[in-house]
Amino acid sequence: MINIKDITRRNVLEMSPYSSARSEYKGKANIWLDANENPNETGLNRYPDPLQMSLKIEISQLRKVKTERIFIGNGSDEIIDLLFRAFCEPGKSNAYIFPPTYGMYQVSAAINNIEIVEIPLNEKFELPTFEAIQTKISAPGLLFICSPNNPTGNSSSMEEINKIAANFSGIVVVDEAYIDFSERENALSLLNENSNLIILQTFSKAYGLAGARIGMAFSNPEIIAVLNKIKPPYNVNTLSINAALEVLSVNEKIQLQISKIKQERELMTKRLLELEIVKLVYPSDTNFLLVKFLKEELVFQALLKNGIVVRNRAAQIENTLRITIGTKTENEQLIKFLKEI
Numbered sequence: 001m002i003n004i005k006d007i008t009r010r011n012v013l014e015m016s017p018y019s020s021a022r023s024e025y026k027g028k029a030n031i032w033l034d035a036n037e038n039p040n041e042t043g044l045n046r047y048p049d050p051l052q053m054s055l056k057i058e059i060s061q062l063r064k065v066k067t068e069r070i071f072i073g074n075g076s077d078e079i080i081d082l083l084f085r086a087f088c089e090p091g092k093s094n095a096y097i098f099p100p101t102y103g104m105y106q107v108s109a110a111i112n113n114i115e116i117v118e119i120p121l122n123e124k125f126e127l128p129t130f131e132a133i134q135t136k137i138s139a140p141g142l143l144f145i146c147s148p149n150n151p152t153g154n155s156s157s158m159e160e161i162n163k164i165a166a167n168f169s170g171i172v173v174v175d176e177a178y179i180d181f182s183e184r185e186n187a188l189s190l191l192n193e194n195s196n197l198i199i200l201q202t203f204s205k206a207y208g209l210a211g212a213r214i215g216m217a218f219s220n221p222e223i224i225a226v227l228n229k230i231k232p233p234y235n236v237n238t239l240s241i242n243a244a245l246e247v248l249s250v251n252e253k254i255q256l257q258i259s260k261i262k263q264e265r266e267l268m269t270k271r272l273l274e275l276e277i278v279k280l281v282y283p284s285d286t287n288f289l290l291v292k293f294l295k296e297e298l299v300f301q302a303l304l305k306n307g308i309v310v311r312n313r314a315a316q317i318e319n320t321l322r323i324t325i326g327t328k329t330e331n332e333q334l335i336k337f338l339k340e341i
């Protein structure tokens, strides 16, 4: 078990957090004259709840995790940055990543002056052996496992994640942005045994709220308290909290959308493989497909000319485009244009 205080940045341990008007008063009141708000009702004239309790209660029921183990951020991207600020010492700590993977880990590391140590996935995009990982670890810091992984689409096993978390003397972040599209169980069950584990999920993908910017972190209460201490007081706005409550109230509808997207993903895999220009479609636990073409740049440009934007990932994985699963009509149009190419 890791002592969280030992891995928290010293200035963060020692600082006093900003105390917002809304977080100081705990009781019930009818008249609010504490925060210099405009008293005239606009629906948004009051500051939001700094701890987003109404939303945490719903998430708690959905994921079967206690509210004190939940942090909500302005997207997962904000949480990634907060983790660097809380648990990495600029110029001293390292961040360990398994490329090809999500780009924000590297960007946040650079902003925070943290050295990135790359431990590449193997040719099947699986995590390297535990021994290979261990030889690369020097300074403590953050270790990121993206599962299901962006842009490769595959997942790591619970055993691998558990083994890494149990043996790494820093924070292990499991980014589960795509977990709702996967048949695998989420890693939340590993939280009890691993005090250094943080699981990230988001409303941006399966829950259809990329524009609302709502990310979640699940961890032990001590880590959550550190994040609460350093976050901007009102980091999640009222409109977004309400939007998230709204989608959670129609969760069956969301689940139906997810299963349709998964069906489309399987259908698109088949149809893409029928095309001569397609060399390979990688298996996917996500809402996108990583597709290897004979000449990906040619395909990329031709699609652009037809007003279809996909993501060129050739810089990370030779000859590949990453294609999000769209609506049935959008997917059919994509196939139609690919056939013309």
Ligand SMILES: *Cc1c(COP(=O)(O)O)cnc(C)c1O
Pocket (backbone or CB within 6 Å): 074, 075, 076, 077, 078, 102, 146, 149, 150, 175, 177, 201, 202, 203, 204, 205, 210, 213, 214, 215
């Ligand atoms: C899309 C994505 C996210 C989501 O980030 P938000 O800031 O919550 O929108 C996080 N991690 C990965 C790997 C992603 O692909």
